[in-house]
Amino acid sequence: QKEVEQNSGPLSVPEGAIASLNCTYSDRGSQSFFWYRQYSGKSPELIMFIYSNGDKEDGRFTAQLNKASQYVSLLIRDSQPSDSATYLCAATTGGFKTIFGAGTRLFVKA
Amino acid sequence: NAGVTQTPKFQVLKTGQSMTLQCAQDMNHNSMYWYRQDPGMGLRLIYYSASEGTTDKGEVPNGYNVSRLNKREFSLRLESAAPSQTSVYFCASSETWGRAYEQYFGPGTRLTVT
Numbered sequence: 001q002k003e004v005e006q007n008s009g010p011l012s013v014p015e016g017a018i019a020s021l022n023c024t025y026s027d028r029g030s031q032s033f034f035w036y037r038q039y040s041g042k043s044p045e046l047i048m049f050i051y052s053n054g055d056k057e058d059g060r061f062t063a064q065l066n067k068a069s070q071y072v073s074l075l076i077r078d079s080q081p082s083d084s085a086t087y088l089c090a091a092t093t094g095g096f097k098t099i100f101g102a103g104t105r106l107f108v109k110a
Numbered sequence: 111n112a113g114v115t116q117t118p119k120f121q122v123l124k125t126g127q128s129m130t131l132q133c134a135q136d137m138n139h140n141s142m143y144w145y146r147q148d149p150g151m152g153l154r155l156i157y158y159s160a161s162e163g164t165t166d167k168g169e170v171p172n173g174y175n176v177s178r179l180n181k182r183e184f185s186l187r188l189e190s191a192a193p194s195q196t197s198v199y200f201c202a203s204s205e206t207w208g209r210a211y212e213q214y215f216g217p218g219t220r221l222t223v224t
Binding site for chain 1: 213
């Protein structure tokens with residue numbers, strides 16, 4: 001069974017701090033990895049994708065990929081209360097299919 | 111540019127009733143997907159269509175059927191609804207070139223089966 005695992009949280013950080021979200025995946029054949037943000041009662045919204053080992057930065061967000069360790073992370077710098085949401089990690093597996101983790105709830109305290 | 115649209119937004123069914131969830135995208139994407147999301151379980155793939163004219167089973171296809179009507183539209187049918195199918199259903203679409211295949215989601219349909 002191919003899986004993507006995340007800590008369900010909640011992860012609580014003060015406003016302005018760095019939030020660090022982590023995920024591991026089981027399929028060594030996975031090539032692309034995604035982070036989605038989902039507000040309560042809303043649909044998932046793509047934040048970033050990464051497919052090369054190393055870091056990828058986009059504004060306050062940095063995605064990190066380590067294929068040897070099968071590990072993906074998302075750093076959110078200068079966290080804001082508006083970043084409070086559930087963050088879903090996902091990995092491609094077997095062609096066009098994508099497997100999602102159950103998500104980590106992030107709470108940013110003002 | 112509406113992105114991915116879904117109808118209806120909410121639905122209540124009695125056990126044994128049937129219904130079709132509609133999905134359309136205007137991004138000219140080749141691939142479309144149906145997921146269900148239950149508390150604590152993340153998104154699970156029901157069916158997907160890699161391109162117009164093809165459909166394949168995902169992780170949890172039992173009790174569902176799909177139709178890829180054309181490049182824009184992908185419908186999900188529940189022939190005989192069961193309480194276990196109470197969930198939030200999301201449709202998504204993606205391109206099929208490049209390396210990422212990032213998916214874009216519709217607003218969801220909240221289905222309750224009593």
